[in-house]
Amino acid sequence: MSTTHVVSSDRALDDKHGHILRYTFSERVHHWLGSLFYIYCLITGLAFWSPYMYWLAALVGGGPAARFWHPWFGLGFTASMIWMYLMWKRDMQITEADRRWSESMEYYIKNDDEKLPPVGRFNYGQKLFFWLMFFGVLLLLISGIGLWFVEDIPWSLRWLRYLSVFVHVVAALATIGGFIIHVYMGTAMVRGGFTSIIRGEVSRVWAKTHHRLWYEQVTGDRSREK
Amino acid sequence: MSQATLAIRRISGHAGAAPGKDVERDEIVCKLIDTTTCIGCKACEVACLEWNGYTFTDTVFDNSYQTMPSTAWNYWNLIKFNEHEREDGSITLLMRKDQCMHCADPGCLAACPADGAIVQYTNGIVDFQQQNCIGCGYCVSGCPFDIPKFNPTTKKMFKCTLCVDRVAEGLEPACIKSCPTGCLHFGTKEDMKDLAETRAKQLRENYGIKDAGVYDPAGVDGTGVIYVLHDVNNPEAYGGLPKNPHVPWTVRIWKGPAKWIGNLAMLGGILGVTLHYLRYGPKEIDAEKHEGEKP
Numbered sequence: 001m002s003t004t005h006v007v008s009s010d011r012a013l014d015d016k017h018g019h020i021l022r023y024t025f026s027e028r029v030h031h032w033l034g035s036l037f038y039i040y041c042l043i044t045g046l047a048f049w050s051p052y053m054y055w056l057a058a059l060v061g062g063g064p065a066a067r068f069w070h071p072w073f074g075l076g077f078t079a080s081m082i083w084m085y086l087m088w089k090r091d092m093q094i095t096e097a098d099r100r101w102s103e104s105m106e107y108y109i110k111n112d113d114e115k116l117p118p119v120g121r122f123n124y125g126q127k128l129f130f131w132l133m134f135f136g137v138l139l140l141l142i143s144g145i146g147l148w149f150v151e152d153i154p155w156s157l158r159w160l161r162y163l164s165v166f167v168h169v170v171a172a173l174a175t176i177g178g179f180i181i182h183v184y185m186g187t188a189m190v191r192g193g194f195t196s197i198i199r200g201e202v203s204r205v206w207a208k209t210h211h212r213l214w215y216e217q218v219t220g221d222r223s224r225e226k
Numbered sequence: 227m228s229q230a231t232l233a234i235r236r237i238s239g240h241a242g243a244a245p246g247k248d249v250e251r252d253e254i255v256c257k258l259i260d261t262t263t264c265i266g267c268k269a270c271e272v273a274c275l276e277w278n279g280y281t282f283t284d285t286v287f288d289n290s291y292q293t294m295p296s297t298a299w300n301y302w303n304l305i306k307f308n309e310h311e312r313e314d315g316s317i318t319l320l321m322r323k324d325q326c327m328h329c330a331d332p333g334c335l336a337a338c339p340a341d342g343a344i345v346q347y348t349n350g351i352v353d354f355q356q357q358n359c360i361g362c363g364y365c366v367s368g369c370p371f372d373i374p375k376f377n378p379t380t381k382k383m384f385k386c387t388l389c390v391d392r393v394a395e396g397l398e399p400a401c402i403k404s405c406p407t408g409c410l411h412f413g414t415k416e417d418m419k420d421l422a423e424t425r426a427k428q429l430r431e432n433y434g435i436k437d438a439g440v441y442d443p444a445g446v447d448g449t450g451v452i453y454v455l456h457d458v459n460n461p462e463a464y465g466g467l468p469k470n471p472h473v474p475w476t477v478r479i480w481k482g483p484a485k486w487i488g489n490l491a492m493l494g495g496i497l498g499v500t501l502h503y504l505r506y507g508p509k510e511i512d513a514e515k516h517e518g519e520k521p
Binding site: 047048049050051052054057063064066067068109110111113147148150151155158161162163164165166169170173176177180181184188189190191192203205206209210 | 477
């Protein structure tokens with residue numbers, strides 16, 4: 001069978017190894033660029049967050065260097081987030097299939113995947129993580145600008161200064177919660193996921209098991225309907 | 227900046243108590259500014275620049291005596307001139323020397339993340355240690371008086387030190403020394419408070435200034451700089467001196483409960499995924515079920 005598999009309906013690519021392309025080169029690059037920026041901001045941000053973690057700043061050249069680069073890496077993360085949004089916004093829309101899947105999420109957590117309804121390219125949890133990061137970055141950007149140029153906020157609008165520090169840490173903590181789960185699932189829990197974001201490919205069985213609707217879409221498989 | 231000679235009570239961004247805390251005790255020092263005898267001569271502004279080694283920068287003319295709109299990283303002491311209409315319609319000029327208030331409960335120190343960048347000595351002086359400062363500006367968010375200022379060249383924060391280098395040697399701050407009318411006083415907090423109350427009483431009883439009083443705001447546990455004001459009920463008229471200053475509640479929550487909740491949540495998240503792995507393990511593809519299928 002000579003097939004042409006696609007990541008998403010508009011991106012086609014030849015399949016030479018019987019594998020399916022899950023992430024294009026561009027998607028992988030932007031994922032890892034984003035992760036570089038995020039992890040830098042995480043390390044330096046945690047250093048500013050607590051005296052007990054201030055030593056983390058030493059890992060990236062000390063406090064002043066960490067303070068200098070943190071907002072720039074934050075802008076970098078915002079840029080890669082915008083890019084990811086443009087790449088993935090259609091794939092990340094929450095569908096009827098996701099709602100059915102989310103009602104059975106308990107089975108996913110307990111690794112009883114057979115009991116789950118089929119989902120598309122991304123499951124409900126992945127979509128939630130995407131939108132958490134998207135809106136988290138939005139808040140971090142706005143409050144971050146407030147922190148960066150705090151002296152330029154007029155004294156009469158000083159509540160903006162006070163709000164900025166608070167929104168920034170709350171939004172950061174929310175993204176950290178998502179980040180912990182994301183890293184755990186991507187590396188330890190869902191086997192095959194980590195290689196897919198590095199080399200881009202997954203096996204047919206992997207695609208069929210975890211993202212059945214997407215698998216059917218890219219391969220034209222109609223066996224389930226029979 | 228003369229940490230070596232003074233004991234420290236509080237230290238910013240520090241894991242654990244300040245080293246040497248409570249080993250030494252000291253008199254709390256205080257600057258008293260009597261706005262009723264200030265003539266706006268700006269000698270204190272000049273003395274401050276001279277002692278601290280700064281030169282005059284460009285001033286701004288805005289049809290008043292005001293040197294510039296606010297203090298700057300290299301201009302720590304500024305008289306704020308405010309035209310004020312009295313009840314009878316006549317105009318008076320309210321003049322207030324603006325500088326760091328040296329709060330007993332400093333918001334800058336509470337907000338600061340850098341270990342040792344802000345210290346409070348046992349004598350109550352709040353001082354920035356630029357060698358430890360990372361220039362983040364959190365102190366700006368924590369200050370209820372809009373005092374810390376950023377030097378964009380060195381990327382460090384600066385403010386009035388209450389001439390800690392002079393005080394540590396038994397001298398009064400430079401501004402006090404220069405004041406020609408004696409509206410500035412320096413001594414222990416107790417003595418200055420007493421002197422201020424005596425002066426306010428004198429203004430009320432002998433001069434008929436019925437609202438004269440002492441500004442020593444309780445919201446920050448009192449300050450190391452106190453004012454005698456003609457109208458203590460309206461400090462805002464003196465160039466925006468806040469009526470009830472306190473460390474912003476967002477800073478309090480951020481540095482208090484949010485820190486604990488956030489740290490517990492992060493630890494809980496790491497613990498949670500670890501326990502999940504131990505209980506349920508990885509999602510592996512069931513090889514038997516898919517036997518015979520193309521991999």
